Amino acid sequence: MTTFDDAVEAMSRAPIGDSLSRPFLDLFPVSGVSIATVGPVLGSETLTATDDTALRLDELQFDLGEGPCWDAMRTGSPVLVSDARASSSAVWPTFGPAIVDLDVQAMFVFPVRVGPLQLGAIDLYSDRPDEMPGEAVVRAQILARAVSRAVLRHTLERERRDNNLEVEPVGxxxxxxxxxxxxxxxxxxxxxxxxxxxxxxx
The missing domain is CATH 1.10.287 (Helix Hairpins)
Known part of the structure; x- marks a missing residue:
């Protein structure tokens, strides 16, 4: 079982994959998790998802251009939806109806960002209406910051590798x-x- 301190220690340097998403499942009462880059800085791509429903939530938001991941990324603040069936259609007129057939009752979305760089979002969903207590929100934000560093580090390393770049001394x-x-x-x-x-x- 992952402890909170262990997760924070490990996640900022963890490889992209289950090691980034799994701690959210272990530490919070949610059904699934996805971590995605969103928007113009890194493009829109799911980096890791714990199940098909989490992956589908990302795909819908990418395709429709709206949803809690976009709002979390733009505002830099969590988007907490305790009853997605009741409220999503009013807030997101195309995304809301699109999730009716999914087993998604609540969503808790946290931005992935480093300083001014808006990189993406972490989507947590529950298959029942639920609220995330304030202490859990704070802890999820701390984990999100660790994920943000891992995502940016991974992107920089991949860019150097793909382009065979080396860091040259400047004098x-x-x-x-x-x-x-x-x-x-x-x-x-x-x-x-x-x-x-x-x-x-x-």
Whole structure:
């Protein structure tokens, strides 16, 4: 059984796959989880999904251009829908009716972002109407930040690998320059030093 502290420790450097989505199932009373990139920065793609319903929720939101994952990504805040059947159609006129045939009663969606970079969303769904308590929301946000770092790191590594890129030194004072640039990003984007370095690499 995954503990919260173990999950936070492992997830920021975990490979893309079940090791990112599974802890949400272990730690929260939900039925399924998906993690996806959304929008123009990385494109729209499901990175990992625990089941077919979670995957279908992503596909519908990508195709329709609306739904809680888009809202969470744009606002940078969780979107918590305790009774999706009752409220989704009023908020999302095409996505709401599209999920009627799915075994989805509640959705809890968290943004995937590093500083100003809006990368995507984590969709948790339940097969019964439910609310997520405030403490659980805070914990899910902490895990989402760890996932965000893993997604950005994975993207940078894949880009370098696909394009056979190597990081070249920029001169005798390159280390100092990197530290200075990281410091500026840290202040401007209000992120941690590790996240500032990721943003600099990006």
């Amino acid at each position: 005798a004072h390159s280390r100092r320059i990197v530290h200075q640039a990281t410091g500026r990003i840290l202040v401007q984007a209000r992120v941690s030093a590790d996240d500032a370095h990721l943003l600099l690499q990006g």
